[in-house]
Amino acid sequence: MTERLRIAVIGYGTAGQALAILLTRDGHEVEIFERVPTPGPVGAGFLLQPSGLQVLWQMGLLDAVRAHAAPVHRLYGDTPCERAVMDMGYAGLDARLHGLGMQRGALFSLLEDAREGAGHLHVGTAIEAVDSAQGRVRDAQGRWHGPFDLVVAADGAASTLRDSVEGGTALDRVYPWGALWCLLPAEDWPHMQELRQRYVAARKMIGLLPVGTRPGDATPRLSFFWSLPRDDFERWQQEGMAPWLQELHALWPQASARFAHLVDAGQLARAVYRDAVMKRWHHGRLVLAGDAAHSMSPQLGQGVNMALIDALALRDALRSHRGEAALQAYQAQRRAHVAVYQRWSRWLTPLFQSNGDLWAHARDVLLGPMGRMPGGRGHMLRVLSGTQHGWFGALPLDPGFIAALAEAPRAAASSSAISAAVNVPVT
Incomplete structure (x- = not known):
């Protein structure tokens, strides 16, 4: 039997949502603290x-x-001259595997529904400090909450709480490059099963990813992004949309019909990224999860996936161990998987987001042949699929999961059916 714990989860992003679902299903008493009034x-x-x-x-x-x-x-x-730089398909790893492009709003809604109100969600409550010895948390109004048996900091890449893990931070820096992003109607886009990117050396990168629909909106959409140095955000806005749109259409005329939907700077949000490496993920009753534990450049697209895996790993560690032993087991399991992605992300980012023309030239010349070397393509595909574990291992995929992914999609289950299915403990 799992020991019933009183647990605080700080942050209600993907990691926080998944943790709330998994931990309450195991019978733990969970309180969630989210700083924004309307998550x-x-x-x-x-x-x-x-x-x-x-x-x-x-x-x-x-x-x-x-x-x-x-x-x-x-x-x-x-x-722009249509010279292929990267061409990778999941079928090279296993014909039954593929990824799923998804809107953040869709996953947020589905996880919120799956929580079914379990746990107590404190909205508009920013947590500024953690007493890791006593398991208490202090909000921005100076109020203390707790004590808790465990405090999980899942407050994102810009975590203000990771420093509470004494001696844990090895690296924490903001990347010089960020991105502009928004959702666009997919309409008759011909590449509805592909992530498409266009590069100008490493200085410019445009991307279009099919991300399907979301509850309440049946319009299929694409996630659009434009790579940009952080220091150029203000200049981009001051110069206005016209010169940027002219450049966009010139660089990727095949996507011009999609870009016609870009008419106002207010459509585009700004994203900045951090690189945070932790020597330790826990201290006392405090443990880190999601981007708070291992933020990295999105170049490999692993952030949401890592958050989900963290949540499951922490649940499993609490099932098998007690106290600090559970946190040590969780850290040991996750660091072996995360470390290689942080290193690859750090090495690859200058090849796609930098002013280094030599880096970009090396990318264009070497990336294709590396993927054709014995063992090279398999390694690259495991990194892509999120299944590289350490330098030479592979994260196991359950045969039942692979079979389910290969099946034709079924109609979405009703809320009651999902509730009945997900409350069966998974071992």
């Missing part, structure tokens, strides 16, 4: 990899997710 999704869209999809399958949510997501079988990137 909602942050971001346009993302690519769910097999690693993250397996967690959603174990949670009983795969059919509900597939009802709104767009299957993605290929990742393709080229230059």
